[in-house]
């Protein structure tokens with residue numbers, strides 16, 4: 001089993017897919033996004049899966065996509081915003097270098113409003129996003145080794161902050177200059 005060097009979690013609009021691709025480039029490793037894997041498996045875009053088969057079916061595809069990617073992808077992995085709702089997925093993430101990309105409502109809604117539609121935010125996106133985040137914040141926090149705020153930062157700055165947060169702290173050194181002989 002080859003587990004990912006880095007896993008990104010967080011709500012829609014946090015920048016998981018954008019920062020994930022950027023980090024993979026910086027680290028010289030592969031990038032994978034479970035949403036893209038799901039679309040490949042289903043043979044259709046996520047909004048169509050929600051409409052045709054419903055959210056429970058999407059969540060089942062998501063559970064499987066996360067398991068497969070965690071088992072075989074050695075690079076950077078971005079999850080969909082709702083993946084952490086599954087207890088089995090949270091257990092799987094334990095021990096992995098998981099980073100929670102945090103964002104406030106105003107920034108997130110501004111960002112996803114400019115992007116392709118997310119079915120869960122199709123109606124009343126501000127209210128829906130706030131509800132999602134209230135329910136999920138404890139779950140993002142539970143699985144994360146580091147929490148990075150993305151507000152007011154460019155994607156490149158967020159990537160820098162992620163790498164800095166995961167940098168191993170230097171081994172303790174003993175300063176002998178003042179030690180008694």
Ligand SMILES: Nc1ncnc2c1ncn2[C@@H]1O[C@H](COP(=O)(O)OP(=O)(O)O)[C@@H](O)[C@H]1O
Nearest residue numbers: 011012013014015016017018111115153154155
């Ligand atoms: N730090 C940032 N500052 C400004 N815009 C951003 C930032 N991160 C991502 N975006 C933009 O926000 C939108 C959503 O980003 P995306 O990576 O798809 O988020 P997620 O995968 O977390 O839902 C995209 O249009 C992306 O270009």
Ligand SMILES: O=C(O)C1=C[C@@H](OP(=O)(O)O)[C@@H](O)[C@H](O)C1
Nearest residue numbers: 011012013035080081082118119
């Ligand atoms: O928050 C969610 O439940 C979802 C987030 C989306 O991914 P992003 O978080 O990458 O937007 C995508 O998986 C799907 O639309 C459901």
Ligand SMILES: [Mg+2]
Nearest residue numbers: 016017035080
């Ligand atoms: Mg994404």
